[in-house]
Amino acid sequence: MTRSAGKRNSGRLCSLYESLLSEFGPQGWWPTIGSQHPASGSQEMAFLYHPGDYSFPRTEEERFGIIAGALLTQNTNWKNVEKALLSLHGSGNLSPERILSLPLSELETLIRPAGYFRQKARRLKSLSEAYLKADGDKETEELRKYFLSINGVGPETADSILLYAYRRPSFVIDAYTRRMCSSLNLFHGRTYDDYRNFFQSNLPPEPGLFNEFHALMVEWGKRNQKKPI
């Protein structure tokens, strides 16, 4: 990659980001559980987005909810994941310690709406154990390798955990990102890491930027799946 090609890609990415942001607005990822009507004291829980807030997860449950959600949403509609996470929360089990102490069959029942529930129940236990043992002071790429070594955690899940739960500058690549790259003739790569390297080498390593950019591309994908551009 020549220096001029690199600058050209950076420019394209930055203007793409700006136009997506002005068209769709801040997406407020990652959604977390909160009460829907805090002022009225209603206890009805729902998933809340927080547009423009790129700060660290506020509570331990919030952070673990992101991690569990990243695993549960694999090849699954997010609405189904919400049901699973709400049942974990509602039963007081949305923590790594509680997940580990739950009998496997009970965990399966709680997360059933998220699909692949047998596989995901086992993997959620191993991820919980790994999360408890994780060294949050590790350098980003080392922490990434650590999570990638856990069964059930592939590159997209690892990067979602790093970016949204740890606020590390690790760019998340998903099916929408690839579709967008090819349909805009922006980049064509072979592997996951090809795409990740493309974004990371052409953007400043800011977690807030990576956060919003990924979420915006997902929104673009959702809007353009029925009515292609």
Next chain:
DNA sequence: AACCAGGACGTGA
């Protein structure tokens, strides 16, 4: 009623 959704893994060639 097939098809898709914010993937990952095991297998055989």
Next chain:
DNA sequence: TCACGTCATGGT
């Protein structure tokens, strides 16, 4: 490496 089957629920 890589193509292919498997894992499962819920909405369209």
